[in-house]
Amino acid sequence: MQIYAEASELLFSSHVFDFDLHIESLVAFLSDLTPFARNCIRSVRLVKRALPYEKEYSKAEWAIAMEWLGRLGGLKSLSLGIVCGRPGPDGWDMIPALNLEHFDVLKGTEGMEWMDGLLTIKGLANCNVEPLVVHCPFPKSAAMARYIQFSASVDDGSFAVWLNDKMVRS
Numbered sequence: 001m002q003i004y005a006e007a008s009e010l011l012f013s014s015h016v017f018d019f020d021l022h023i024e025s026l027v028a029f030l031s032d033l034t035p036f037a038r039n040c041i042r043s044v045r046l047v048k049r050a051l052p053y054e055k056e057y058s059k060a061e062w063a064i065a066m067e068w069l070g071r072l073g074g075l076k077s078l079s080l081g082i083v084c085g086r087p088g089p090d091g092w093d094m095i096p097a098l099n100l101e102h103f104d105v106l107k108g109t110e111g112m113e114w115m116d117g118l119l120t121i122k123g124l125a126n127c128n129v130e131p132l133v134v135h136c137p138f139p140k141s142a143a144m145a146r147y148i149q150f151s152a153s154v155d156d157g158s159f160a161v162w163l164n165d166k167m168v169r170s
Helices: 002-013 024-031 034-039 056-070 098-104 114-118 142-155 160-166
Strands: 015-020 043-048 077-087 127-138
Touching: 002 034, 002 056, 015 024, 024 056, 043 056, 056 114, 056 127, 077 142, 077 160, 098 142, 098 160, 127 142, 127 160
Parallel strands: 015 043, 043 077, 077 127
Antiparallel strands: none
16 A cells, blocks of 8 residues: 555656646546545646637536546646637737736636636646637627637736636645
8 A cells, every 4th residue: 555655646746637628538537546646636737728619518528627626635736728819910919908807707707607617726836827829810799809808818917817816825
């Protein structure tokens, strides 16, 4: 038993478990581990899909994955890539980024429910947010305009500041 404990601690605490866009594999991976091994996991990386193109099953998979991550007692570091849309050659030049107080309101709106699930993860030592910028069309709907403005806020770092305030212990 001591060898198992020492090996599990070494293996699971020293690696970043990177699920990229494959959030559905996170639950399968974690459920296959013993509770002791799960509690040895210190670092996870994942990517949030582009919001306007997300399907219902993706939303459900995200919610379940966040429940599992929220129960990882030893998780210390989360690296979150967010697919951000930038329209046209000028990008976000004419689009104001959101202020920190806007995120509290935004998390309760349609299409942004994923933020509530993410916020179930507490007590981190580090939360890194990386914008993964892709081209997107000019907004023709309020939802696309909101996504582009949110994307600008991820790119300028204000979303990372807000998220760290909520998830990282001081």
